[in-house]
Amino acid sequence: MAGKGSGFWNFMAPRYARSKISDEATYQRKIDETRAILHDGMRVLEIGCGTGTTAVGHAPYVRSILGVDFSEKMIEIARARAAEAGVENARFEVGSASTLKAQPASFEAILALNVLHLLPDYAQVIEKAYMMLPPGGYFVSSTACLGKGFTPVKLLLAVLAPLGILPKVQYISQDELLAAMRSAGFEVISSWTPPAKMAATFVIARRPSAAY
Numbered sequence: 001m002a003g004k005g006s007g008f009w010n011f012m013a014p015r016y017a018r019s020k021i022s023d024e025a026t027y028q029r030k031i032d033e034t035r036a037i038l039h040d041g042m043r044v045l046e047i048g049c050g051t052g053t054t055a056v057g058h059a060p061y062v063r064s065i066l067g068v069d070f071s072e073k074m075i076e077i078a079r080a081r082a083a084e085a086g087v088e089n090a091r092f093e094v095g096s097a098s099t100l101k102a103q104p105a106s107f108e109a110i111l112a113l114n115v116l117h118l119l120p121d122y123a124q125v126i127e128k129a130y131m132m133l134p135p136g137g138y139f140v141s142s143t144a145c146l147g148k149g150f151t152p153v154k155l156l157l158a159v160l161a162p163l164g165i166l167p168k169v170q171y172i173s174q175d176e177l178l179a180a181m182r183s184a185g186f187e188v189i190s191s192w193t194p195p196a197k198m199a200a201t202f203v204i205a206r207r208p209s210a211a212y
């Protein structure tokens with residue numbers, strides 16, 4: 001079911017589909033590091049999959065990939081993209097990150113790319129991701145960590161988000177993000193942030209293989 005706030009993303013979807021990747025080298029590094037942990041037996045879930053570019057790209061390397069997004073327009077475009085690419089093991093569903101329903105250990109990898117900072121309940125979504133993975137399963141995220149200090153962007157967000165012109169953003173720090181993952185039970189395998197201003201922090205975390 002679509003959720004509150006999806007109107008902005010429905011409006012943005014066609015523009016998002018046409019937009020160019022702003023930093024190709026960083027995008028490619030994230031793709032490569034993700035692909036290094038993927039294998040052809042994996043069932044993958046992508047939360048907030050947008051127009052499906054990344055899911056369609058990873059599909060040939062995994063058993064199946066399910067992309068979920070609360071914007072119907074994003075999902076429409078993602079389905080068309082998969083059909084155009086002839087990708088048959090990628091499925092796309094309209095759904096909110098907050099109300100995801102899945103059995104324990106139903107995916108071997110979960111991706112949340114450029115979405116956790118948009119979720120007021122991001123810590124609970126991380127906990128749910130932990131539950132949906134088996135021991136040894138991976139959680140991969142890319143998250144804008146704007147932290148607590150003042151920046152002009154925050155002023156803009158404070159004015160424009162209530163009007164629905166920009167999305168509502170959570171001001172998470174990198175420490176809070178990593179703490180939320182560790183508190184859910186994840187082991188952080190790697191974490192890095194490109195030098196560019198406001199660049200997203202990329203994290204690969206893993207549900208530990210055995211109880212300590």
Ligand SMILES: C[S@@+](CC[C@H](N)C(=O)[O-])C[C@H]1O[C@@H](n2cnc3c(N)ncnc32)[C@H](O)[C@@H]1O
Binds near residue numbers: 049
């Ligand atoms: C910045 S875009 C990122 C899209 C894609 N993951 C990427 O990296 O290109 C954020 C996406 O998250 C989706 N989104 C935001 N809040 C969501 C929620 N609560 N549940 C599901 N999807 C959500 C939006 O519709 C949008 O497609």
